[in-house]
Amino acid sequence: MIFSLESAYFYTKLFTVVVFTIQFIEYFNLRNFLTEKGVWSFKNTESFFPLKSRHSLKILGFLIKYPNIIALLSFRQTLILFSLFLFKPLIFFLIIISSLLILSRWRGNFNGGSDAMSLILIVGLFFGALGKGTSWEHLGLIYIAIHVCISYFKAGWVKILKPEWRKGSVLNLIIQSSPYPYPLGFFSFIVKPPYAPLICVSILFFELSFPLALINPSLCLIYIFFGFLFHAMIIYIFGLNRFFWSWLATYPSLFYTSLFVSHI
Amino acid sequence: MMSFLKVFFPSWNFFNTYNDLPTLEFKIPNTNSWQKVFSPPQRTFWFWFINPRVNYLHAVNNHLLLWLQELQVDPPNHGEALLQNSHFKIAKKMAEQELRIKNISMPYELRLVLISVLDKSKNVILEFPVSM
Numbered sequence: 001m002i003f004s005l006e007s008a009y010f011y012t013k014l015f016t017v018v019v020f021t022i023q024f025i026e027y028f029n030l031r032n033f034l035t036e037k038g039v040w041s042f043k044n045t046e047s048f049f050p051l052k053s054r055h056s057l058k059i060l061g062f063l064i065k066y067p068n069i070i071a072l073l074s075f076r077q078t079l080i081l082f083s084l085f086l087f088k089p090l091i092f093f094l095i096i097i098s099s100l101l102i103l104s105r106w107r108g109n110f111n112g113g114s115d116a117m118s119l120i121l122i123v124g125l126f127f128g129a130l131g132k133g134t135s136w137e138h139l140g141l142i143y144i145a146i147h148v149c150i151s152y153f154k155a156g157w158v159k160i161l162k163p164e165w166r167k168g169s170v171l172n173l174i175i176q177s178s179p180y181p182y183p184l185g186f187f188s189f190i191v192k193p194p195y196a197p198l199i200c201v202s203i204l205f206f207e208l209s210f211p212l213a214l215i216n217p218s219l220c221l222i223y224i225f226f227g228f229l230f231h232a233m234i235i236y237i238f239g240l241n242r243f244f245w246s247w248l249a250t251y252p253s254l255f256y257t258s259l260f261v262s263h264i
Numbered sequence: 265m266m267s268f269l270k271v272f273f274p275s276w277n278f279f280n281t282y283n284d285l286p287t288l289e290f291k292i293p294n295t296n297s298w299q300k301v302f303s304p305p306q307r308t309f310w311f312w313f314i315n316p317r318v319n320y321l322h323a324v325n326n327h328l329l330l331w332l333q334e335l336q337v338d339p340p341n342h343g344e345a346l347l348q349n350s351h352f353k354i355a356k357k358m359a360e361q362e363l364r365i366k367n368i369s370m371p372y373e374l375r376l377v378l379i380s381v382l383d384k385s386k387n388v389i390l391e392f393p394v395s396m
Contacts (some may be wrong), residue, residue: 025314025316026315038357039354040354044353047350116274117274119272120272155276155277155280159279162281164282165280173282173381173382174279176285176381179318179321180305180307236307238318240318241312241313
């Protein structure tokens with residue numbers, strides 16, 4: 001194969017390191033919000049935890065209260081960096097556990113979708129490390145590729161059921177939820193006819209047909225190209241940088257899986 | 265714990281439809297104009313890589329949406345219930361922190377409004393004073 005299993009894992013790991021490093025820097029930058037005087041103090045958020053026992057809540061509090069949360073973030077970041085050189089299941093298992101703890105701190109308020117995809121990347125790498133040296137070795141990459149296809153397809157399926165997406169009238173309304181100033185400046189034309197309906201239909205077609213990327217490597221590269229543009233546009237409009245990097249990190253797995261499928 | 269594990273089985277529903285915009289606004293006493301607590305940020309080159317401010321603003325928006333959902337199901341029936349509500353405490357803290365950065369000192373009034381994306385009309389959900 002032109003893109004070997006080792007290369008696919010290497011690039012997936014490399015982009016995953018980028019994804020988690022971005023998260024680390026951003027969380028570190030926002031650490032004041034996590035102190036007991038900050039917005040997300042543990043005192044203010046502990047009622048959200050569905051833990052019945054006071055003892056469990058105390059243990060959880062110890063792990064995710066400030067400043068221990070910073071130690072936990074640093075621990076995860078160290079493991080992520082190690083994972084580039086040590087492809088061991090234990091490393092990825094510990095990253096999964098620490099990620100779940102970190103996510104609980106924000107109650108999922110922080111970029112739910114990109115966090116979910118980051119976890120899927122780590123779970124895929126965990127499967128890959130578990131199967132290393134066996135015939136199941138490529139399972140981790142296939143797991144990631146299937147999830148990325150589901151993510152686009154499901155997003156498209158929910159949209160096509162909405163008349164405002166089919167008519168193209170939704171774009172102007174959704175863009176207003178961006179934290180950035182509205183209107184969009186140079187790109188303002190995209191919310192007006194005939195561009196808005198055209199963009200909506202293109203997004204629906206791209207998302208719903210995305211699983212086709214799995215059946216042919218050339219087609220896969222085309223989808224990766226448009227995926228890149230799609231996420232770049234989302235970053236520009238909504239500033240969702242983590243989405244861009246999380247989905248980008250899945251593309252090596254996607255391409256490898258399309259090569260694998262085409263060889264069956 | 266089960267709800268916590270949902271993160272492994274995401275719904276992947278992105279931008280499926282539009283929502284009215286939950287917004288925190290503040291007003292200095294004896295003035296008439298309500299202003300947004302959070303001002304829109306500017307795009308920079310670095311926002312492609314590191315964008316904590318905008319990610320925080322998305323988190324604020326998610327929090328306000330969750331609070332609105334809760335208020336629709338279980339509105340506070342007296343002032344004390346509101347003061348003890350975790351969503352309220354976080355939203356109040358968000359506003360305090362932001363307004364401190366803008367050098368706006370207490371006392372001021374805060375309100376949670378829902379702004380229609382269709383006609384920009386405002387629906388006031390809650391209004392409360394903030395003092396020392």
